[in-house]
Amino acid sequence: MKLAPTLRRSLGALGGLVGMFVLFAILLYASKGLSFADPRNLETILRQTTIVAIAALGMTMVIVSGGIDLSVGAVIALATVVIAACMQAGFPPLAAALAGIGTGVGCGILNGALVTRLKVVPFIVTLGTMLVVRGVAKGLAHEQKIDAPLSWLNELLARLPSARQWMIFPPGVWLLFALAFGVGGLMLYTRFGRHIFAVGSNEQAARLCGISVPRVKFLVYLLGGLFAGLAGVMQFSRLTVGDPTGAMGLELDIIAAVVIGGGSLAGGEGSVLGCLIGALVMQVIRSGCSQMGWPNWVQEIVTGAIIVIAVALDRLRQRKAS
Amino acid sequence: MIPRLEMRGVTKRFGAQVALAGVDLSVQPGEVHALLGQNGAGKSTLMKVLSGAIRPDEGEMRLDGQPYRPADPLEARRTGVAMIYQELSLAPHLSVAENILLGMEPVRGGRLDWAAMRSRASKALAELHHPEIHPDAQVQTLSIAAQQIVEIGRAVAVGCRVLVLDEPTSSLTQADAEALFALVARLRQQGHAIIYITHFLEEAKRVADRYTVLRDGQTVGGGPTAGAEVNEIVNLMVGRRLEQLFPRSTRTQGEALLEVTDLRGHGKPERASFTLHRGEVLGIAGLVGAGRTELLRALAGLDPVRAGKVKLGVHLGPSSPTDRWAQGMALVSENRKEEGLALNLSIADNLAMATMPAVVRPSSLRPVVQKWIDRMQVRCQGPEQTVGELSGGNQQKVAIARLLHHGVDVLLLDEPTRGIDVASKAQIYELIDELVSKERPAKAVIMVSSYLPELLGVCDRIAVMCRGRLGPARPVAQLTEADLVREAAGADGEVAA
Numbered sequence: 001m002k003l004a005p006t007l008r009r010s011l012g013a014l015g016g017l018v019g020m021f022v023l024f025a026i027l028l029y030a031s032k033g034l035s036f037a038d039p040r041n042l043e044t045i046l047r048q049t050t051i052v053a054i055a056a057l058g059m060t061m062v063i064v065s066g067g068i069d070l071s072v073g074a075v076i077a078l079a080t081v082v083i084a085a086c087m088q089a090g091f092p093p094l095a096a097a098l099a100g101i102g103t104g105v106g107c108g109i110l111n112g113a114l115v116t117r118l119k120v121v122p123f124i125v126t127l128g129t130m131l132v133v134r135g136v137a138k139g140l141a142h143e144q145k146i147d148a149p150l151s152w153l154n155e156l157l158a159r160l161p162s163a164r165q166w167m168i169f170p171p172g173v174w175l176l177f178a179l180a181f182g183v184g185g186l187m188l189y190t191r192f193g194r195h196i197f198a199v200g201s202n203e204q205a206a207r208l209c210g211i212s213v214p215r216v217k218f219l220v221y222l223l224g225g226l227f228a229g230l231a232g233v234m235q236f237s238r239l240t241v242g243d244p245t246g247a248m249g250l251e252l253d254i255i256a257a258v259v260i261g262g263g264s265l266a267g268g269e270g271s272v273l274g275c276l277i278g279a280l281v282m283q284v285i286r287s288g289c290s291q292m293g294w295p296n297w298v299q300e301i302v303t304g305a306i307i308v309i310a311v312a313l314d315r316l317r318q319r320k321a322s
Numbered sequence: 323m324i325p326r327l328e329m330r331g332v333t334k335r336f337g338a339q340v341a342l343a344g345v346d347l348s349v350q351p352g353e354v355h356a357l358l359g360q361n362g363a364g365k366s367t368l369m370k371v372l373s374g375a376i377r378p379d380e381g382e383m384r385l386d387g388q389p390y391r392p393a394d395p396l397e398a399r400r401t402g403v404a405m406i407y408q409e410l411s412l413a414p415h416l417s418v419a420e421n422i423l424l425g426m427e428p429v430r431g432g433r434l435d436w437a438a439m440r441s442r443a444s445k446a447l448a449e450l451h452h453p454e455i456h457p458d459a460q461v462q463t464l465s466i467a468a469q470q471i472v473e474i475g476r477a478v479a480v481g482c483r484v485l486v487l488d489e490p491t492s493s494l495t496q497a498d499a500e501a502l503f504a505l506v507a508r509l510r511q512q513g514h515a516i517i518y519i520t521h522f523l524e525e526a527k528r529v530a531d532r533y534t535v536l537r538d539g540q541t542v543g544g545g546p547t548a549g550a551e552v553n554e555i556v557n558l559m560v561g562r563r564l565e566q567l568f569p570r571s572t573r574t575q576g577e578a579l580l581e582v583t584d585l586r587g588h589g590k591p592e593r594a595s596f597t598l599h600r601g602e603v604l605g606i607a608g609l610v611g612a613g614r615t616e617l618l619r620a621l622a623g624l625d626p627v628r629a630g631k632v633k634l635g636v637h638l639g640p641s642s643p644t645d646r647w648a649q650g651m652a653l654v655s656e657n658r659k660e661e662g663l664a665l666n667l668s669i670a671d672n673l674a675m676a677t678m679p680a681v682v683r684p685s686s687l688r689p690v691v692q693k694w695i696d697r698m699q700v701r702c703q704g705p706e707q708t709v710g711e712l713s714g715g716n717q718q719k720v721a722i723a724r725l726l727h728h729g730v731d732v733l734l735l736d737e738p739t740r741g742i743d744v745a746s747k748a749q750i751y752e753l754i755d756e757l758v759s760k761e762r763p764a765k766a767v768i769m770v771s772s773y774l775p776e777l778l779g780v781c782d783r784i785a786v787m788c789r790g791r792l793g794p795a796r797p798v799a800q801l802t803e804a805d806l807v808r809e810a811a812g813a814d815g816e817v818a819a
Binding site for chain 1: 622624642643644645646647648652653655660661662663664665666667671672674675676678679680681682683684724
């Protein structure tokens, strides 16, 4: 059977995920008699994955286009601050959430404009905006957490009350699925999506073919900001406060998710399915470790090792395939 | 006399595929030996065996009579087998001296001995009769030709016994190529054994003493180059008779499609005027660096236009690449890997890159792409195969098919047959002829090439570019290779009218 290369690659990552699940299930069962594949555990993992996964959707587009966005963690923190501040000022939750998403889009526009206008490499541009955005968030919040009244926003990622068990997953997880389908469709079935791959794979060839490279890049960073804003809403939903120092280092988890899922930092490669799997793998390792009762430092070592091993295996497979 | 290098019955299998089926090759010291064959004939596999990158399954290799079984490329280099590939392997940011002595830097008292390094590099360059290359110059500031000499200097400094040159003139100007031929002759006098891989048969005849032809992983012929007929060699390479390499159907010139008046770019071209009609192929000859590529790029909207008029059909004035595609004119880049194609994307993606509908259904794209694959005879597994896995000739067919798929009227082809095999070349010549004679409405083609027989064979008119200025276009019937060479070198003192 012949499969499209992207699908083949994602299936490879899927295989890795299944392997990881089985391994952890056996370990857990052997050590504590716990069932890791318990549906309730699965739901917990999905809820915890959502924030990273939503931001990773945007990051997938950025990375496939050959760019990188280091500012997402800071943007998520700023979004939570903006949402909390709006709610404190008496705005309805929906308006506050939209303000948070708008903040993300604004940061994305800033990144996109700097990358395309100044022609500075994205790593440096977003390293700069990461600090700037983090500073703005701290300034806005006067370096303190902003409390906000409880609202339906906080139910987006909460465990479902028994009355609404029919929903299976909380709304935030469903939103993630919908967004994933949207981005997947965008990348595979639209001209803009194919142009993202073309620009990332060979910018010069894309220009030769009449593709407006700056326009594609700008839109990709804008979308990356949009998804960071959405991830900010989810983060706020979980924390119920605006925390200017939250989501510290989260950008690295997000990038790792994309890369574990087969994304190449050189551009031109990556998939939505892959990035979701990557985000899940990271969360599975975390929950696995904590269920095993391993201390935090072991978790970190294991996570780091898995990232390197996962990507090394992926490259090895690609070399064999070619 | 013991041969410097002797390969006997070298065989290599990859799974069921036999890449080399008992190759014999023998090179004497002080001999230049041309290794000929189409892409896929086994030349690169044979050279990988020689350089220690892969191990043969069977067969014997001897270097100066001693058994030679390199475990890896490093050991091969230490034993004295040096490879100079088409893509040079220099560190562009380092100096000439650092590059020449890379990996064997002289050290004194724990510190790098810069004085010794410079003098050894200078000595190596002087041996090659190229003292004008300064050992302190940064390699990326040098021309391609000079970089190549630096790389040869590195081989000589290590004390190589067998030097392999892979397509050394493919990116050189005529003058630089001449200098390289002189250098090869000197290395031969110094007693080096040289294996010279090339697609240019005239060049092989000129440079080499003997030749060996590979086909399908076997040695199919060889002998002294003196007295060998080019046609015979081609027939050996192809395995069938190539009756006519340059087909030419009756062409009828149509209306003027492209009128260029006093076009001036940023630096180059300085001045270019010509008219291109439907149903004709206009050739542009000239040295590398004369501004031919820049002219095509300015026309395609890729480089800025500073002055002059470009009238394409009803469209007038400068345009972006996007506009040019819409107006029906597009470029096939000379630089297939870096600019022409997105190598890690599929054939379908590359083919449709310029003509993507807003919403794409891969299933609807597939039959269209398959049609082009069939029409262009692209050898591949299917529309989803990654372009990087194809051979150079097949990649080039995809790059050209992109223009045809979009339905452009004016094709700008920059070195369309560079570095591709003879069979693909013949197909591309045939295709160009079809486009301007049989296609309705007929297309118009501008072709830039450094290979003059090809220009004379394919084009209707040829203009020569010299130092940024384009000369008048003249019918090929009135031109000879010698005319073009003279005009390209500016020897006529004739400037564009």
